Amino acid sequence: MxxxxxxxxxxxxxxxxxxxxxxxxxxxxxxxxxxxxxxxxxxxxxxxxxxxxxxxxxxxxxxxxxxxxxxxxxxxxGMVECHVHIYATGNPQFEREILRTKTDMYHYHALNNVQKHLQTGFTCVRDAGCYPGVAPALRRILDQGLLAGPRLVVTDKGLWQWGNQEAVSRDPIINFERENDQVLAGVDAVKHAVRDLKYRGAQFVKTATTGGVLHGIESKVSFTLWTEEELEAIVEEAHRNDMHVACHAHGKAGIIKATKAGIDTVEHGSFLDEEAVDLMVKHKTYLIPTQTAAMSLVSPSLIKIMPPEVQKKTIEVDKQMKISHKLAFEKGVKIAIGTDAGTPGNYHGNTGNEVRLMVEDVGMTPIQALQAATIEGARAIWMDEKIGxxxxxxxxxxxxxxxxxxxxxxxxxxxxxxxxxxxxxxxxxxxxxxxxxxxxxxxxx
Ligand SMILES: [Zn+2]
Known part of the structure; x- marks a missing residue:
């Protein structure tokens, strides 16, 4: 030639x-x-x-x-949504949906759900726990530009303490939860789990230091189970692998324990007082409020179909959350946006409303709310060198x-x-x- x-x-x-x-x-x-x-x-x-x-x-x-x-x-x-579950649709009858969904279908649910975030202005979405393999796979497809969708930041199986999260369900539901999460104990076990997450394509680690609202009466949101050594090992191993750590925490004891261990984002943060807030400020810990999750559960049509113990916890959490988040904001805790979309009645594509709530409930100016939805979200999930x-x-x-x-x-x-x-x-x-x-x-x- x-x-x-x-x-x-x-x-x-x-x-x-x-x-x-x-x-x-x-x-x-x-x-x-x-x-x-x-x-x-x-x-x-x-x-x-x-x-x-x-x-x-x-x-x-x-x-x-x-x-x-x-x-x-x-x-x-483009806005950043820091807490969703992309495989879950928000169906109030979520147990029924689990029983009627073939697990392969979660890939398509996930695509449909993330496109709703894209359509509503959220170009980056962090998935805080998904059916195994679904989120890392979809992340690669979207990064390659094969389909329309937001940028995904994903974990895979959550690392759970779980002795304090009573499951009130038939075995198929309990077994499904066990497929999604790892119940661990001991420093070596959690370190192995963090490395295994990295191997599976996770970009961050999700854990919890308190019980949850949807679990049984023994699942106290005030009670925490991980030892300090276990939590510190999760954080150390994650940071060493360039992964941040998100921690589900409703009650004060769990929030304080997580913050002291050096976790990067507190999810929900429902029961905060001056002591907890001061500690979060000191450690530069982000709060992801997820007010939409509690708001969805207390809606009249949903609350009446929940078991009595869940009704009681939900009403308390919804009331206390607003007070806690306002206090956190006033005292200078860093806040980014997340809804927990996928939980009952909490549909994907409504994160704009969480941004609005930051003005109405938390006391941000519109400028601060848009900063929370953009640059603060990017900083919270270690993406600020690329987006925000x-x-x-x-x-x-x-x-x-x-x-x-x-x-x-x-x-x-x-x-x-x-x-x-x-x-x-x-x-x-x-x-x-x-x-x-x-x-x-x-x-x-
Ligand atoms: Zn969640």
Whole structure:
């Protein structure tokens, strides 16, 4: 092959590999780091990355640029949802659903659920425990751009103490829970479990220091079982493997124990007082409030179908959560957004409402609530070097809002308000509808 022909082939190859640049022109950009709005900026995206951000005057057009006119609109980072269960649908009759679902179906439930987060503006979703294998597999499919979906940060089986979580169910339900979680004891056992999680494709570790609301009467949310040595071993082994640790904790004793052991995010945090809050501030521990989970359970149609002990616990947790989270925010605890979607009555795609609750119940300003939903979420789950703000070099996960949610926070709950949801530099959703399909390869043009 002559040098000239080779050059021609090379040029053609580069032209097919190089994607066109995507330009968001003349928008007002929400700077999540400083909490301010920068008027009339343009953003140039190439492949997956934000190549350039600057005054629209400084934008140099290139041939083939695909331009979105964002004049008069707010451009913000894609939002981060820190606590969901992607395989679970939110069906109030969840035991019945477990019995009627073939486990292979969880893959499709998971895809359907994560697409709802994408459609409602959440371009990164952390799964806090899933049917084994489902979340790490879907994460790889979405990272490859084969289907429309958010960026996933996943664990696999949760590491549980479980002696304090009484299961009130028939054996098939109990066995199902045992498939999803590992019940462990001892320092060596938990260290092995953390390494095994890494091997299975987990990016973080999920554990618990208290009982849960949905378990039986013996599942005290005030009672904690892990020893300090076991918890510290989980944290040490996870951090050594570049994984953060999320910890389900309702009661004060469990929150304090987890915080002292150095876990990174407290999930739920229902019963906080000054002592617990001060400790979280000292350790820079994030709180993921999940108010939506309790709110969903106390709705009149759901509470009446729950067993009496669950009714009692739910009402108490729902009441106390709001007081605790307000105190935490006022005292300076870092807060990111999570709903626990997938729990009974808590459907995927409603995380915008949790952002709104941060203003209504917790006392954040709309700017602080959007920071919690973007940069704070990214920091909480160790993703802030890649996402959470609109900066050169970061991955291009962005939202374009017709109406400004900083002026009316209700607009964050209205998914049709997002004219474009962009993930990895690809327009995935337009006006609430998924428009992204992976490129056709090998077919005649
Ligand atoms: Zn959960």
């Amino acid at each position: 002559s040098a000239k022909v080779f050059k021609l082939y090379l040029h053609r190859f580069i032209m097919t590999v190089q994607e066109k640049r995507l330009v968001i022109k003349s928008g007002d950009v929400f700077d999540s780091i400083s909490g301010s709005v920068l008027p009339n900026k343009s953003i140039v995206i190439k492949d997956r990355t934000i190549l350039w951000v600057g005054s629209t005057d400084g934008y140099e057009k290139e041939e083939g640029d695909q331009i979105i006119n964002a004049s008069g609109k707010l451009v913000m980072p 703000s609109i900066e050169e070099g970061k991955l291009a996960d962005l939202l374009i809002c017709n109406q400004n949610p900083l002026e009316d926070i209700n607009q964050i709950t209205n998914y049709k308000n997002f004219s474009h949801v962009i993930k990895d530099g690809k327009i995935m959703v337009e006006n609430g509808k998924i428009v992204y399909f992976s490129p056709m390869k090998g077919l005649p043009k």
